[in-house]
Amino acid sequence: MVLKNGYLLMKNLVKNTAAISTTEFLLIFVAIIRNKYLAVNIGPEGFGIYGLLTSFFGMISIFAGTWLGAGTTKYIAEYSGKDDDKKKNQIFTFTFFFVSIICVFLTIVLVVFRKFFISHFLSKDVLESYYLLFAAGFIGMNLQTILLSILQGVLQVKMVVKSRILISIVDVLLIISLVYLFHLLGFFIGILISSLFAAGILYFYVYKECGFRFTKFSFKEDIVKKMMSFGGVSLLTGSINLGSVYLQRFILVQRMGISSVGIFQAGYAIMNHIGLVNRGSSFHLFPTMSREMENVNRVKQLNEYLTFILLVTIPISVAAILFGKIAIQILYSSEFLPLSSYFFWFILAQFVIIIMTSFQTTVVGMAKLKIHTIAVFVTHSLWVIVPLFLINKYGIASLPIGILVGQVLGGVIYLGYLWKNIDFRFSKRVNILLAFGMIAIILSILYRNISIIWQIIFILAVIGATISFLNRAERIKVLDAIRRRNFFLRK
DSSP states (O other), X not given: OOOSOSHHHHHHHHXXXXXXXXXXHHHHHHHHHHHHHHHHHTHHHHHHHHHXXXXXXHHHHGGGTGGGHHHHHHHHHHHHHTTOHHHHHHHHHHHHHHHHHHHHHHHHHHHHXXXXXXXXXXXXXXXXXXXXXXXXXXXXXXXXXXXXXXXXXXXXXXXXXXXXXXXXXXXXXXXXXXXXXXXXXXXXXXXHHHHHHHHHHHXXXXXXXXXXXXXXXXXXXXXXXXXXXXXXXXXHHHHHHHHHHHHHHHHHHXXXXXXXXXXXXXXXXXXXXXXXXXXXXXXXXXXXXXXXXXXXXXXXXXXXXXXXXXXXXXXXXXXXXXXXXXXXXXXXXXXXXXXXXXXXXXXXXXXXHHHHHHHHHHHHHTTOHHHHHHHHHHHHXXXXXXXXXXXXXXXXXHHHHHHHXXXXXXXXXXXXXXXXHXXXXXXXXXXXXXXXXXXXXXXXXXXXXXXXXXXXXXXXXHHHHHHTTSOHHHHHHHHHHHHHHTTTTOO
């Protein structure tokens, strides 16, 4: 049956998003403190080493079983809707032990052949001690991914919020203390301890609070076959995704040195902060789209999702462009100021990512994996190809330009599929919001160097305009949803 209106959809979306996004705000605040301290104490070079190690181990992690994450969320969401605890426990048992065993094996390989990996895939600036500390935390990093996928599948937003806040606080206290004592080495010691602590906390919530239990299973079980089949595509797309992230930084360190990677990493981090609402609302959208529903309801869900994220993201994107230079100085240090001249490319890329992710999440939730694979290949190939051709002329800016170009073409592929197969069309309000958002962002780029007074006036006008797109009934429902949940989904 077609949903009568979008009020309930909006309310449910906001209800889950408010908690996740508010958490993201808190985490960003904590990250600001951490990054400011690190910027002063380790500088662009330290950030560059961190960015290179993160991308390298992220690329390796796809072989550790994290490709099961999307399938874990999908099928736990599906069987939660059917109240099938047996299947849910089988998924939990299989994914946990599969990832653990593979991680132990890969950690041994990474440690034994560390000299080969450092010399061929990293940089002379990456000391063996930094590498070994990252390798020691490899199992914790990957178990986090799987455990969060389980919590997402059962839509345990409250537990995700609590765990992420606790993990973040411990992380920042550890890292600041250890950097003070041991400088850059302390940073990587902190990452190791924090990753293991995070995995332990998430396991507690999954086992103790959600009631998941280890159970017997056979590789002949139907659900295991489904997981492996779904995961196989995730392995391919994840390899392409993480491989492109690593190759971007490898190209940069080879052409421009380790400090350039640090500056890019700073811009990339801020870009990801802009996408906080997208992450929060995706937490709600993916399990929703993984359940069986009529296409007309998928269209309605997707348009409500787009409406919500655009209403929030447009003002944030405009503010980030206008106050980018100030933000860089606050978040990092004067050593990172070269980033300000091309910072708007990161924001443009993130704006497109937010829109494209909605299409991607819908397609994957529908288990249309062939089109997903094609889109990912096109997107992330351009992440690497564009910088290869433009880096000599545009330097670091070529990387966010590549991200932007890739996301646009990938989004077109997803949108084309949805247009043809579920008769997806943008609602009138989404069309207006998209047009308004692009105009506002372009104007903010053109006039980003105007006086602070006019910048404030402009951003206030944008905020006022976006609020006007909500009708009175929706404003009441959204505010009520936020108030009742108290931002942390208090019962």
